[in-house]
Amino acid sequence: ERERRLSRPVLTELREKGLLRMSTPRSLGGLEADPITRALVVEEVSRHDSAAGWTLENPLDWACFCARLPDEGAEEIYRHGADVLIAAQFGRPLNATSTEGGYRISGRAPFVSNCCDADWISSTALVDGERQAEGEPEMVMVYFPRKDCDIIDTWHVMGMRGTGSHDIAVTDVYVPKSRSFPMEPD
Numbered sequence: 001e002r003e004r005r006l007s008r009p010v011l012t013e014l015r016e017k018g019l020l021r022m023s024t025p026r027s028l029g030g031l032e033a034d035p036i037t038r039a040l041v042v043e044e045v046s047r048h049d050s051a052a053g054w055t056l057e058n059p060l061d062w063a064c065f066c067a068r069l070p071d072e073g074a075e076e077i078y079r080h081g082a083d084v085l086i087a088a089q090f091g092r093p094l095n096a097t098s099t100e101g102g103y104r105i106s107g108r109a110p111f112v113s114n115c116c117d118a119d120w121i122s123s124t125a126l127v128d129g130e131r132q133a134e135g136e137p138e139m140v141m142v143y144f145p146r147k148d149c150d151i152i153d154t155w156h157v158m159g160m161r162g163t164g165s166h167d168i169a170v171t172d173v174y175v176p177k178s179r180s181f182p183m184e185p186d
Contacts, residue, residue, distance in 0.1 A: 004155050005116045005164030006055045011085075019045070019056055021082035023063040028074060029082035030063075051162025058113050062086035062122050065141060065181075073178035077120055077143060086143070087118035094170060096125035096140060102176040103127065105142055110154070113165040118146045121168060124183055139183035142175040149173070 014020055022038050024030020033041075038060060046053025063086060066074045078084055094107035109123050120143050127138040152167040 001051075001161045004161045006051055006114070006162050010049065010052050011055070011117055014045075014052065014056055015083045015085075018083070020059055020085055021063075023060040024078065024082045024084070025067070025074075028078040030078075031082075049162075051160055054160065054163045055114050055117075058087065059085045059118075062088045065122065066143075068141070068181040069143070070178045070181075073143065073176070073180070076179065084119045085114060085117055086120045086122055087112050087114040087146070088122035089168075090124060093124040093126045093139060094142070095129065096127045096142065096175075098128055099174070102174060102178075103140065103142060103180065105144065105173045105175050106171050108152070108167055108169040110167045111165045112168045113163045115146070115149075115151050115166050115168050116164045120144065121146055121149055123168075125180075140180045141183050143179040144170065144173050144175050 018031060019041060021030040022033040022041065026032045042053055042057045045056050066077060089109045089112045092109055094105050094109055096103040096105055103125065105125055112121065115121065122141060122143045125140050125142050127140055149168045149170045152169055154167045155161065155165050
């Protein structure tokens with residue numbers, strides 16, 4: 001709570017016990033746990049430490065979304081092992097400009113829990129700021145390395161300080177199409 005992020009020993013234990021790989025496919029070194037097992041594990045961790053539970057649940061959600069990526073993108077994210085911590089936000093999209101083979105991403109996003117300790121950041125992005133023929137904006141989910149963004153120290157709250165849910169900012173970060181997918185109903 002004092003440091004406004006999950007303590008290093010707790011994060012290390014989540015990694016070493018394999019909990020961060022519960023939603024990762026076996027083909028990428030994960031446990032591919034069923035949803036009930038995952039919920040029970042997160043519930044138990046949260047019973048002891050709510051910030052640790054939140055820190056565990058969020059990366060598991062974003063790991064599930066990796067299933068929508070092309071194989072090449074998912075394999076790149078997990079190339080160093082399955083214990084990957086993905087931080088993300090869903091609410092305020094970044095800006096995506098179409099370019100050869102991918103997008104250039106810029107903007108600022110709030111409430112990116114675990115961003116200080118993340119390996120990867122994921123966010124929704126509005127493509128070219130325009131609407132498609134059907135009138136809906138084209139949205140994509142993009143994944144980029146944590147090192148490609150700046151963390152803006154904004155997480156000064158009364159509760160759940162240990163989640164480190166700061167804002168992030170990116171400027172002209174290239175994301176290949178292999179690390180993106182359309183945000184539309186299947």
